[in-house]
Amino acid sequence: MEPFSAPSYRHNRQRCKGNEMPCAHCGKGCVKPWKLAVRVVEGGARYATKDEVEGRVAVDEGGDMGCWPVGGGCAVKLENAGVYVFTQEETSQ
Numbered sequence: 001m002e003p004f005s006a007p008s009y010r011h012n013r014q015r016c017k018g019n020e021m022p023c024a025h026c027g028k029g030c031v032k033p034w035k036l037a038v039r040v041v042e043g044g045a046r047y048a049t050k051d052e053v054e055g056r057v058a059v060d061e062g063g064d065m066g067c068w069p070v071g072g073g074c075a076v077k078l079e080n081a082g083v084y085v086f087t088q089e090e091t092s093q
């Protein structure tokens, strides 16, 4: 499953408020602190693997899009598709 690929993504993303980041799957706004997150690499082509998120495998920095929030329902869909979803309680400034 590719990031930003839900049919509703573009529509939902346009409705995000200034303090929200779009869910990496469906685009719905998420306010920090995010509960669940994913990391997007290769310029948005795919989600990072667990090894990449945890630093055991290097990520190409040029295409690293960093961490994105995911909603609870989307997290289940992504995990079922084999995507590594992690808990992100910390709010980075």
Ligand SMILES: [Zn+2]
Residues within 6 Å of the ligand: 023, 024, 025, 026, 027, 028, 070, 071, 074
């Ligand atoms: Zn979502």
